[in-house]
Amino acid sequence: MTHHRGSRLAAAFIAAALLSACTGAPAPTTSPAPQPGAQARQPAPPPLRQYSYRQFEAPAAAPDRRIVLTPPPAARDALPREPEDTVSASFTGLASWYGRRFHGRRTASGEHYDMAAMTAAHKTLPFGSRVRVTNLDNGRSVVVVINDRGPFVKRRVIDVSRAAAQELGFINHGLANVRIDVLSEPTS
Numbered sequence: 572m573t574h575h576r577g578s579r580l581a582a583a584f585i586a587a588a589l590l591s592a593c594t595g596a597p598a599p600t601t602s603p604a605p606q607p608g609a610q611a612r613q614p615a616p617p618p619l620r621q622y623s624y625r626q627f628e629a630p631a632a633a634p635d636r637r638i639v640l641t642p643p644p645a646a647r648d649a650l651p652r653e654p655e656d657t658v659s660a661s662f663t664g665l666a667s668w669y670g671r672r673f674h675g676r677r678t679a680s681g682e683h684y685d686m687a688a689m690t691a692a693h694k695t696l697p698f699g700s701r702v703r704v705t706n707l708d709n710g711r712s713v714v715v716v717i718n719d720r721g722p723f724v725k726r727r728v729i730d731v732s733r734a735a736a737q738e739l740g741f742i743n744h745g746l747a748n749v750r751i752d753v754l755s756e757p758t759s
Contacts, residue, residue, distance in 0.1 A: 658703075658752040664728030666704060666749040668736030669721075678719035686733040692719035693729050699757035704731060706739040707748040713738045714754065 670686045678684050680698040691702065696717045705712035713735050722730040729751055731739065741747035 658754060659756070660753040661750060662728065663707070663748065663750045665726050666706075666729045666731055666736075666739075666741070666747050667722055667724070667727050667745060668731050668733055668742065670733035670736075680718045682718050684719065684732075688732055689713055689715045689735050689738075690718045691715040691729050691731045691735060692721035693717045694720060694722075696753065697756050701754040702729075703752040703754055704729060704735065704739065705750045705752070706741060707750055709740050711739050 669692070673684045674686045676684050678690075678692070684690070691704065693700075693702075696702065698718055700717040701714055702717065703712050703714050713731075715731055715735050719730070722728075727746075729749065733742070736742045736747075739747060739749070
């Protein structure tokens with residue numbers, strides 16, 4: 572009987588030790604002793620603040636406030652700017668878009684069509700050409716890469732991907748009057 576009492580006492584002691592380890596302050600940490608002849612490491616300086624936070628006006632009770640990172644004015648001026656694209660040709664016409672039915676299929680260039688990518692189909696421009704498509708009805712524009720052939724419908728000059736049509740604002744209309752500026756053609 573004393574054997575059981577001793578094991579109960581040991582189990583109670585172990586349980587108390589485990590519970591006391593969970594109750595509070597973290598265990599003190601010790602840093603390793605510096606090596607003889609080694610220089611002491613200085614703490615890293617605090618990181619530079621590169622962005623300021625701006626909250627959208629929302630009621631105080633709104634739990635889903637969105638925070639937008641915007642560079643401060645000095646940083647905005649220092650950001651690298653893309654060189655101005657030179658336009659080698661421009662033309663206007665009707666644009667349409669194609670999406671889900673062609674998603675994942677091979678394009679004329681051999682790539683798989685991705686309706687979420689900024690791509691387009693044109694009858695004659697070389698594959699890999701970058702063109703800026705501007706919706707003349709609302710002024711929105713996107714840069715797309717030509718990776719397919721088409722459209723094969725009279726009066727249409729370009730077929731853009733679903734994502735490009737969304738950005739251009741004619742996803743619900745299906746067609747838009749556009750200006751196409753050829754920015755670059757592949758060299759080969």
